[in-house]
Amino acid sequence: MTEWEYAKRIIETINAHGGEAYIVGGAVRDYMLGTLPDDIDIATSLFPDEVMRLFPKSVPTGIDHGTVTVILDHHPFEVTTFRSEGTYSDSRRPDHVSLGVSLEEDMKRRDFTMNAMAFHDGNVVDLFGGRMDLEARVIRTVGSPYERFNEDALRIMRAFRFMAQLDFRLDDDVQRASRELGHKLQDIAMERVAIEFEKLMVGPAYRKALAAILDLGIHQYLPNVSAELIERVIADRRTPVNPVGGWALFVHHAAATDWLTPWKRSNALKREANVLARLFTTGLDTFTIYETTTATLSTYLDMSGRTETAEQLKRQLPIQSRRELRFDGRDALQIGAKGPLIKQVLAHVERLVLDGELANEPEPLRKEAKRWLQHAEKY
Secondary structure, eight states: OHHHHHHHHHHHHHHHOOEEEEEEEEHHHHHHHTOOSSOOOOEESOHHHHHHHOSSSEEEEGGGGGGGEEEEEEEEEEEEEEEEOOOOSSSOOOOOOOEEEEEEHHHTSBBBBGSEEEEEEEEESSSSHHHHHHHHHHEOOOOOOOHHHHHHHHHHHHHHHHHHHHHEEEHHHHHHHHHHHHGGGGGGGGGHHHHHHHHHHTTHHHHHHHHHHHTTTTGGSTTTTTTHHHHHHHSSSSOOOOOOOOOOOOOHHHHHHTTTTTOOOOOOHHHHHHHHHHHHHHOOHHHHHHHSHHHHHHHHHHHTOOOOOOHHHHSSOOOOSGGOOOOOOOHHOOOOOOOTTHHHHHHHHHHHTTTTTSSSSSHHHHHHHHHHHHHHHHH
16 A cells, blocks of 8 residues: 555544544645655644544654654554644744644644645645645745744745755745845754755755855855855756765865864764765775775765766775785784784785785785884884
8 A cells, every 4th residue: 555545544534433634734745746755744623632542553742732643554644633823932833732723724824835735535625825836836935924934934944945846936925034034043953954954955956946045145044154155066066966965065165074063963974974075076096985985985976977886886996895804903913013003004905905006815915014014113
C-alpha cells in the first residue's frame, strides 16, 4: 500500500465513527502539483483521545496542540484535531490553541494559501484560493502577510524556501511584509532558520530565491551573510546537490573555515562542508581522493559536472585505507620509531605508496621507513 492509501484508511475509519478527516497541508499542495508525497498529515474533527481509541497503535506526540501519531503497519501519520490559535507573543509559537473548531478555522491559521487546502475522497477543499495561486505560481499568505509573519517570523524564510523549491514568485504584499518584518528573524532560533535555508539551497530555483533575499534586504539578518557573498554564490556555476553542497559554496566564497559556526549546524556537517569547500579551491589529486569520504567526493564530482563516480576514483588507488598498508605501527616500533615518529613514518610511506613511488610490499616499505627514520633522528 502507498502512504496515500494508508492515509485513506485512517480517514475512512474516522468517518465511519462520525468524525470528519482530511489530508491537509503540503501533501495536498504536492498532489495538486502532480506528485504523490510520502509525508502526509491528517486533520480531523475528533479530539486526540477519540482518535487514540480508534487506533490502538497511536502515540500522543503533541497532545497539547491536538496531535497524535497513528501507526499503521509501521507507517506513522500525524493526526491533528481541527484547531485555532491565539496570539504569538514570542513570534514563534501560539500562546494557546483551541481545539474543536471547524475546518475553515483550522485552515485560517496556516501560512500560505497553497498549504491551506484539504483533500478527501477525490475532492479538494480550497477556501483561500490555493489552487489559483498554484496555477499562477505565486506564494501568497492566508490573510495578511503582516499578521502571518508577526505570528511566526520563520514563515518569511519558508516563503523563500518554497520560492526555491517550486520556482514560484512572491506575492507583492508578501515581498513588502518580508522587507519590513525581516528583522524578526533575529528572534527565531538559529537552528530553525538554518533548516529552512539549507532546504532553500537545494531547491532548483535557489539562485532566484537568494536574489530575492538580497533584493529585500533579508541577508542582513542572516549570520555572516553579506551582499557580496550572496552575489558570489549566485554567480558560481556549481549547483548544490545536497545540504552540504549548499553550505560549502558559502564557506568556499567566504574563505573562512568558521563561517558556519553561528548557524548551529552539527559538527559533522561543518567538517564535511569545510572539506568540500577546500576541494572547490584545490581540486582533486591522488591524496585528496584517498582521504576524502566517498559521500563528500560524490558531492564534489556531481557539483563539478564530472562523470566519474567516487567509487571509480577510489578503486584506482593503490590502497583504500591505511589498514591496507603492509607496514603498520608494530613494524614502526620494530625499526626503532617512538612517539610522534611512529605516526610520521607511517604517513610518509603511505604517501609514497599513493603517489606510486613505492610498492605496497613489506620489504620496500620497511627499507624506506628505516631510511626516513634515520634521517629524521639526525634532525
